[in-house]
Amino acid sequence: MARVFNFCAGPAALPTEVLQQAQAELVDWRGKGLSIMEMSHRSDEFVAVAEEAEKDFRDLLSISDDYAVLFLQGGATGQFSAVPLNLLGNAASADYINTGIWSKKAIAEAKRYTSVNVAASTESENFMRVPTQAELRLTGDAAYVHYTPNETIGGLEFQWIPEVGDKPLVADMSSSILSRPLDVSRFGVIYAGAQKNIGPAGICIAIVRKDLLDRERPETPVSMSYKVAASNGSMYNTPPTYAWYLSGLVFKWLKAQGGLEAMGEVNKRKAAQLYAAIDGSDFYNNPIALDSRSLMNIPFTLADDRLNDRFLAEAEEAGLLNLQGHRSVGGMRASIYNAVPESAVKALTSFMAEFEKRHA
Amino acid sequence: MARVFNFCAGPAALPTEVLQQAQAELVDWRGKGLSIMEMSHRSDEFVAVAEEAEKDFRDLLSISDDYAVLFLQGGATGQFSAVPLNLLGNAASADYINTGIWSKKAIAEAKRYTSVNVAASTESENFMRVPTQAELRLTGDAAYVHYTPNETIGGLEFQWIPEVGDKPLVADMSSSILSRPLDVSRFGVIYAGAQKNIGPAGICIAIVRKDLLDRERPETPVSMSYKVAASNGSMYNTPPTYAWYLSGLVFKWLKAQGGLEAMGEVNKRKAAQLYAAIDGSDFYNNPIALDSRSLMNIPFTLADDRLNDRFLAEAEEAGLLNLQGHRSVGGMRASIYNAVPESAVKALTSFMAEFEKRHA
Numbered sequence: 001m002a003r004v005f006n007f008c009a010g011p012a013a014l015p016t017e018v019l020q021q022a023q024a025e026l027v028d029w030r031g032k033g034l035s036i037m038e039m040s041h042r043s044d045e046f047v048a049v050a051e052e053a054e055k056d057f058r059d060l061l062s063i064s065d066d067y068a069v070l071f072l073q074g075g076a077t078g079q080f081s082a083v084p085l086n087l088l089g090n091a092a093s094a095d096y097i098n099t100g101i102w103s104k105k106a107i108a109e110a111k112r113y114t115s116v117n118v119a120a121s122t123e124s125e126n127f128m129r130v131p132t133q134a135e136l137r138l139t140g141d142a143a144y145v146h147y148t149p150n151e152t153i154g155g156l157e158f159q160w161i162p163e164v165g166d167k168p169l170v171a172d173m174s175s176s177i178l179s180r181p182l183d184v185s186r187f188g189v190i191y192a193g194a195q196k197n198i199g200p201a202g203i204c205i206a207i208v209r210k211d212l213l214d215r216e217r218p219e220t221p222v223s224m225s226y227k228v229a230a231s232n233g234s235m236y237n238t239p240p241t242y243a244w245y246l247s248g249l250v251f252k253w254l255k256a257q258g259g260l261e262a263m264g265e266v267n268k269r270k271a272a273q274l275y276a277a278i279d280g281s282d283f284y285n286n287p288i289a290l291d292s293r294s295l296m297n298i299p300f301t302l303a304d305d306r307l308n309d310r311f312l313a314e315a316e317e318a319g320l321l322n323l324q325g326h327r328s329v330g331g332m333r334a335s336i337y338n339a340v341p342e343s344a345v346k347a348l349t350s351f352m353a354e355f356e357k358r359h360a
Numbered sequence: 361m362a363r364v365f366n367f368c369a370g371p372a373a374l375p376t377e378v379l380q381q382a383q384a385e386l387v388d389w390r391g392k393g394l395s396i397m398e399m400s401h402r403s404d405e406f407v408a409v410a411e412e413a414e415k416d417f418r419d420l421l422s423i424s425d426d427y428a429v430l431f432l433q434g435g436a437t438g439q440f441s442a443v444p445l446n447l448l449g450n451a452a453s454a455d456y457i458n459t460g461i462w463s464k465k466a467i468a469e470a471k472r473y474t475s476v477n478v479a480a481s482t483e484s485e486n487f488m489r490v491p492t493q494a495e496l497r498l499t500g501d502a503a504y505v506h507y508t509p510n511e512t513i514g515g516l517e518f519q520w521i522p523e524v525g526d527k528p529l530v531a532d533m534s535s536s537i538l539s540r541p542l543d544v545s546r547f548g549v550i551y552a553g554a555q556k557n558i559g560p561a562g563i564c565i566a567i568v569r570k571d572l573l574d575r576e577r578p579e580t581p582v583s584m585s586y587k588v589a590a591s592n593g594s595m596y597n598t599p600p601t602y603a604w605y606l607s608g609l610v611f612k613w614l615k616a617q618g619g620l621e622a623m624g625e626v627n628k629r630k631a632a633q634l635y636a637a638i639d640g641s642d643f644y645n646n647p648i649a650l651d652s653r654s655l656m657n658i659p660f661t662l663a664d665d666r667l668n669d670r671f672l673a674e675a676e677e678a679g680l681l682n683l684q685g686h687r688s689v690g691g692m693r694a695s696i697y698n699a700v701p702e703s704a705v706k707a708l709t710s711f712m713a714e715f716e717k718r719h720a
Contacts, residue, residue: 004393008400011601019387019395026383027376033364033679035379037560040368040682073434073562074583077597081581109582195598200397202433202562202600219579221441222469223434237437238555240562240600241371319393322400 005344008322009152009297010175011195013339018249037242041235050239053248060251060260063184063207068230070206071244073223075193076102076174079204080109082224083146083170083189086208088114089215091143095119097136097162100127100151101328106172110146113217117142127154129289133163143215144168144188150176150294152196153326155286155333157294161186168212175296177205178254179338180264188212189226196296197337199247203240254338263338270336270345271295277349283356301331307359308332318351320344365704368682369512369657370535371555373699378609397602401595406605410594413608420611420620423544423567428590430566431604433583435553436462436534439564440469442584443506443530443549446568448474449575451503455479457496457522460487460511461688466532470506473577477502487514489649493523503575504528504548510536510654512556513686515646515693517654521546528572535656537565538614539698540624548572549586556656557697559607563600614698623698630696630705631655637709643716661691667719668692678711680704 006013029036032045039046054069063069072078083106084094094114096107098121110116117139120131138145145164150157152175161183162169168188177192184190188209195201206226213227222228228236257263275293278284278300286293286300302311311332315323325331336345366373389396392405399406414429423429432438443466444454454474456467458481470476477499480491498505505524510517512535521543522529528548537552544550548569555561566586573587582588588596617623635653638644638660646653646660662671671692675683685691696705 002393003388006394006398008398008403011398011400011598013398014395016387023383023386026386027379028363033362034366034681035374038366038368038371038373040371041561042687043368043682073438075433075598078433078581078583081583085581112578112582193598200600200602201401201598202603218472221438221445221581221584222472223438223441224581238370238435238553238561240560240603242560242602243562243600321394322403327402 002319004319004321005340005347006321007334007336007340007344007348009196009326009333009335011201012335012337014199014246015250015253015339018246018253021249022246036245039241041238041241046241049245049248050234053244053251056248056251056255057205060178060254061182061184066210067184068208068210068213068226070208070226070229071234071239072204072206072229073202073240075195075201075204076172076191077105078224079172079191079206080106081113082206082226083144083191084110084113085217085220085224086226087168087170087189087212087215088143088217091141093117093139093142095138095142095145095167097121097131097145097147098123099130099148099156100154102151102153102172103148106146106148114143119145127151127156128287129292130156130158133160136162138164138167142167144170146170146172148172150296152297152335153329154288155294155297155299156288156292157296159291168209178260178263179267179296181260194243194247196335199250200243203243203247266342267295267336267338270340270342271298273345273349274298274334274336277352281356283360284352296337297333297335299325299329299331299333303360310359311355314355315351318347320348320351362679364679364681365700365707366681367694367696367700367704367708369556369686369693369695371561372695372697374559374606375610375613375699378606378613381609382606396605399601401598401601406601409605409608410599413604413611416608416611416615417565420538420614421542421544426570427544428568428570428573428586430568430586430589431594431599432564432566432589433562433600435555435561435564436532436551437465438584439532439551439566440466441473442586443504443551444470444473445577445580445584446586447528447530447549447572447575448503448577451501453477453499453502455498455502455505455527457481457491457505457507458483459490459508459516460514462511462513462532463508466506466508474503479505487511487516488647489652490516490518493520496522498524498527502527504530506530506532508532510656512657512695513689514648515654515657515659516648516652517656519651528569538620538623539627539656541620554603554607556695559610560603563603563607626702627655627696627698630700630702631658633705633709634658634694634696637712641712641716643720644712656697657693657695659685659689659691659693663720670719671715674715675711678707680708680711
């Protein structure tokens with residue numbers, strides 16, 4: 001079968017070219033007679049792969065030497081613990097902005113280690129928008145300020161970076177990293193589970209400002225320690241080598257696409273096209289405030305919920321997969337990460353128009 | 361190039377047939393039009409893959425329903441923290457047996473959470489043997505007894521299971537699991553990083569007796585919690601799906617080989633052949649006591665250390681890769697896990713004999 005268009009929220013679509021290269025060299029990596037996943041993480045070959053991936057990632061985001069780039073085991077959920085464990089030091093509290101399900105999970109985990117001040121929340125408005133800068137109530141003794149720039153399930157996104165004074169700003173960028181240019185220097189820590197815009201599930205990248213590497217709490221598991229990872233090139237213990245290698249292939253692909261400026265333009269066009277299709281119809285609806293809409297995850301509902309199953313079945317027949325909304329919210333959701341091409345969005349909007357014609 | 365013989369200690373060789381199947385379906389998994397690594401972990405397809413992998417793993421080791429089988433992020437180093445965090449409860453100490461580098465790492469990490477009683481150690485004998493049952497000094501108030509059945513670097517292995525009364529016995533089986541039949545019912549917890557006998561780096565299996573799931577310490581990171589993993593089918597958060605899938609292919613391959621009885625016979629023959637080649641020569645030496653020798657990791661030295669580089673270079677020319685000993689001990693090491701065929705050991709012993717003839 002031909003490759004389908006895959007709108008999965010994560011683990012998500014990867015570029016076909018990346019998968020094809022991985023496939024070609026899976027059994028025999030570059031003539032060495034073994035797979036890259038069968039090599040020691042300390043072999044010259046794998047170390048070169050790992051270093052090149054870090055370099056390409058740094059290039060893409062223009063990350064300065066003030067920051068360590070860590071390739072860690074696990075995903076964002078692990079970081080929900082790692083952030084307080086690594087950053088609290090002697091502080092007794094942290095500020096968190098609450099914009100939806102993933103913020104709430106980060107908050108719940110942080111509360112197990114510290115007192116959490118919710119600096120702003122739009123929960124009373126059902127998370128239909130992100131808060132404004134003026135709404136933030138930051139506290140003086142907080143160790144850091146945490147937020148979720150893009151809520152994968154709710155489909156809302158900050159179009160701006162919070163101003164938090166001299167506190168380290170910490171961001172869960174799992175679903176927005178690499179989708180457009182980013183001023184990393186505004187952040188203390190950025191972390192991102194790979195399975196949306198980086199690579200396969202099972203690896204997580206953390207970008208950590210180096211002056212924050214001395215705040216670790218004594219109970220931090222060694223495998224979660226930013227300091228240990230930073231001082232060992234992310235190889236204190238065996239890293240997830242195949243996921244690291246695949247992430248490196250994705251970074252090369254992004255560079256070949258023209259980097260994050262070019263990617264950002266494509267992503268803006270994709271989102272604009274899909275929102276236009278939704279907003280131009282009474283049959284489809286997206287409830288998020290215009291200034292808070294996600295470029296990556298676009299939930300929408302049908303005028304008649306009873307048509308949901310038919311929509312999904314017919315979409316699948318048309319080669320449009322994984323459009324079901326998250327089980328906690330229902331409806332539909334199209335995740336249009338970097339690896340989802342413009343042709344996929346075009347096919348989706350055409351299908352939506354036809355489906356509406358037949359069923360409205 | 362043809363596939364080489366790969367004696368890497370980890371990430372280690374995988375069965376060629378497994379890699380070939382993974383390669384064939386990497387871009388388009390079983391006609392679905394997308395890669396298994398691009399599917400939601402909650403999709404029907406992936407859940408079926410995950411459940412089948414667990415079932416095959418349980419079949420191979422005859423694991424009863426008294427045990428949860430958890431597919432976790434990370435490797436054994438993560439478990440060095442997870443074990444005390446999940447098992448200490450209100451206990452103030454744990455017993456650890458010290459047989460080498462990996463035991464010591466587990467002990468060092470446990471000491472960050474509890475008082476550690478070293479129940480036995482052969483460090484004063486340079487870890488040339490494992491202790492005897494009579495040498496174990498277990499303490500009454502210990503929460504559990506931890507040991508490392510096979511020391512990957514030292515090359516020594518318990519040929520027996522310690523008797524620890526009613527304490528849970530905890531074992532780091534990273535480098536010996538699935539190498540032969542095992543009586544799981546003797547253990548409280550077994551854990552194993554995948555990258556030796558299970559699959560690629562980045563996934564770790566824990567077999568946990570269910571009555572031990574209520575002893576978690578409050579500071580346990582949610583991603584490390586056995587209880588949370590057990591009550592969510594190892595999918596509280598996104599698991600490393602591709603590594604899980606590959607592990608499942610390895611389990612199918614093991615079943616096709618005849619299961620662990622058959623595998624154990626092959627592994628015994630492989631080890632016997634290599635030890636015979638070493639012991640039958642004055643040129644090669646393995647220092648480990650006969651009753652403590654590893655079936656999986658066989659270190660050996662050359663009579664003249666100055667020949668080491670030449671040995672490695674000529675071995676590589678002969679298609680025998682990754683024979684260098686661990687950087688902490690030097691010399692040579694052949695890791696002969698399940699995926700290293702008997703023909704590899706035959707080729708190695710032939711090469712060793714020839715090399716000796718030329719250089720002795």
